[in-house]
Amino acid sequence: MENTTSNSEYLRGTLKTIVLSLLAENKRMYGYEITQAVKEQTNGEIALTFGALYPVLHKLEQEGALLTESLEVDGRLRKYYALTQQGAETAREKTIELGRFLNALQNLLGVPEPLPATS
Amino acid sequence: MENTTSNSEYLRGTLKTIVLSLLAENKRMYGYEITQAVKEQTNGEIALTFGALYPVLHKLEQEGALLTESLEVDGRLRKYYALTQQGAETAREKTIELGRFLNALQNLLGVPEPLPATS
DNA sequence: CAAATATATATAAGATATTTATATATACAA
DNA sequence: TTGTATATATAAATATCTTATATATATTTG
Numbered sequence A, B: 001m002e003n004t005t006s007n008s009e010y011l012r013g014t015l016k017t018i019v020l021s022l023l024a025e026n027k028r029m030y031g032y033e034i035t036q037a038v039k040e041q042t043n044g045e046i047a048l049t050f051g052a053l054y055p056v057l058h059k060l061e062q063e064g065a066l067l068t069e070s071l072e073v074d075g076r077l078r079k080y081y082a083l084t085q086q087g088a089e090t091a092r093e094k095t096i097e098l099g100r101f102l103n104a105l106q107n108l109l110g111v112p113e114p115l116p117a118t119s
Numbered sequence C: 001c002a003a004a005t006a007t008a009t010a011t012a013a014g015a016t017a018t019t020t021a022t023a024t025a026t027a028c029a030a
Numbered sequence D: 001t002t003g004t005a006t007a008t009a010t011a012a013a014t015a016t017c018t019t020a021t022a023t024a025t026a027t028t029t030g
Helices: A015-026 A031-041 A050-062 A085-108 B015-026 B031-041 B050-062 B085-108
Strands: A028-030 A066-073 A076-083 B028-030 B066-073 B076-083
Touching: A015 A028, A015 A031, A015 A050, A015 A076, A015 A085, A015 B085, A028 A031, A031 A050, A031 B085, A050 A066, A050 A076, A076 A085, A085 B015, A085 B031, A085 B085, B015 B028, B015 B031, B015 B050, B015 B076, B015 B085, B028 B031, B031 B050, B050 B066, B050 B076, B076 B085
Parallel strands: none
Antiparallel strands: A028 A076, A066 A076, B028 B076, B066 B076
16 A cells, blocks of 8 residues: 555644544544544545554543543454543533634635625 | 633644745745734634744745845844745645645544535 | 833743654464 | 554654743833
8 A cells, every 4th residue: 555645744733632533423442443543534644653642542541531441352452442521521622622723724824714604 | 902712732733834835925024924914814813932933934944945134124123034936835835735634634523525516 | 201012033941742663462365 | 474454552762832031122001
């Protein structure tokens, strides 16, 4: 498989929110699954590295946003991460915040805003 | 004036491209002007700090993407930054790249894509 | 007339986030 | 048996950004 350029440079700062947002949609996921989901849902445009992902997962766990559960699947341990109630709240807030930021940035870059619906 | 939350956390990584993109639209700008333009064009949503901006400007200059010109205005020195030909090319590339990233991220966060125009 | 605010550029120390490299381990395909 | 896919994780190095600070003029406010 060819490797898409994968501009990870822009990922800086958004990684945490991406993880929270995915977990808000999926109930529980394991690390590898998260990287695959991001790759698939963005057509290879965004690729998470494990070196970046795991520290984020561990930090979110420390902060009380995530709970983990280890299951043995096919003879290997698989560590699932799920949002706590508090984490779900954080996910909502951060996703909205990031959405606002993305809109602002797109305006700045010259992408026209959708016209308000005519009354 | 109240200070909008200004989620600078998401700015990480995009700062360089923002600066290049603004300079592509404006021919030449000075540092303070750049911070004001970003603030205005994003309704206060994005606020650059000087501590982040100047290092980026200096680095772009070092890399040959920018040229500077100091003018005295109202008894004070004002340092203008403008894209070199090479910088203009970089700006084009990076702006497109960031645009692609922003779209990918919005899809990931569940923002629906605009429908393709009906023929 | 003094103080605050807006304009203007810049650096340094410290904090944080991310990349790159590495270690470990199983299953399956070539 | 070599490589690829699956799976988690840490450490060192680097890059980036925040916060604090310095300097200086002009204008507004009290």
